[in-house]
Amino acid sequence: MIVFDSSFLIALLNKRDSYYHSALRFLDDMATFDYGSRVTIDYVLDEVLTLIWSSTLDKNLVKQAYDLICATPEFLRCYRVEVEILQQAWDTWLKIASPNRPLSFTDACILAFAKREENENNTMVYIATFDNDFRGIAATVP
Amino acid sequence: MEHAPVPEPKKREVGTKDNSGLLPPHVIAWILELAVDMGPGTEDLSTSVDDVLYGRNAIQRNNDSF
Numbered sequence: 605m606i607v608f609d610s611s612f613l614i615a616l617l618n619k620r621d622s623y624y625h626s627a628l629r630f631l632d633d634m635a636t637f638d639y640g641s642r643v644t645i646d647y648v649l650d651e652v653l654t655l656i657w658s659s660t661l662d663k664n665l666v667k668q669a670y671d672l673i674c675a676t677p678e679f680l681r682c683y684r685v686e687v688e689i690l691q692q693a694w695d696t697w698l699k700i701a702s703p704n705r706p707l708s709f710t711d712a713c714i715l716a717f718a719k720r721e722e723n724e725n726n727t728m729v730y731i732a733t734f735d736n737d738f739r740g741i742a743a744t745v746p
Numbered sequence: 747m748e749h750a751p752v753p754e755p756k757k758r759e760v761g762t763k764d765n766s767g768l769l770p771p772h773v774i775a776w777i778l779e780l781a782v783d784m785g786p787g788t789e790d791l792s793t794s795v796d797d798v799l800y801g802r803n804a805i806q807r808n809n810d811s812f
Contacts, residue, residue, distance in 0.1 A: 636768065
């Protein structure tokens with residue numbers, strides 16, 4: 605399984621982004637290698653839509669982001685964060701977040717979701733991200 | 747909470763019951779069409795999510811001023 609973080613999805617949607625070409629290369633990688641199911645969570649949807657809206661005030665761009673995340677199941681499925689994940693995310697955030705690693709609660713939710721999937725389905729879970737806050741505490745790609 | 751080294755993913759054929767498996771070319775083509783130039787000032791948008799949404803830089807600046 606691969607869980608997509610906001611940073612990766614935003615890079616994929618913005619040709620001007622410094623990581624746009626890195627994101628494209630990883631798309632090609634996913635056409636060659638099987639990472640399992642491609643998923644994200646509703647907290648990431650919120651971050652992506654809010655960031656694009658606040659940065660561009662362009663409703664069409666927000667709609668395109670929504671379509672990518674919620675209306676293209678062949679690419680990505682968006683899951684709701686359940687109560688059990690919230691509790692795990694809170695514990696994770698308390699343990700890891702610090703001034704040196706200012707992990708957001710959304711990042712903690714991604715980590716908790718990934719951990720749950722690893723444990724319940726006995727599967728390797730990657731996090732597609734350009735966010736350094738995940739380095740060393742999760743299997744990140746690209 | 748160190749994570750084990752990232753293993754290499756396995757190669758597999760296109761076509762599975764859900765969205766796992768290889769990413770189909772027509773989906774890649776559609777994503778390429780979806781991308782746009784979001785304009786000046788968005789070059790670092792992907793890596794500044796927390797800075798923009800949660801004001802991380804502002805908090806750091808405030809801390810530095812004390």
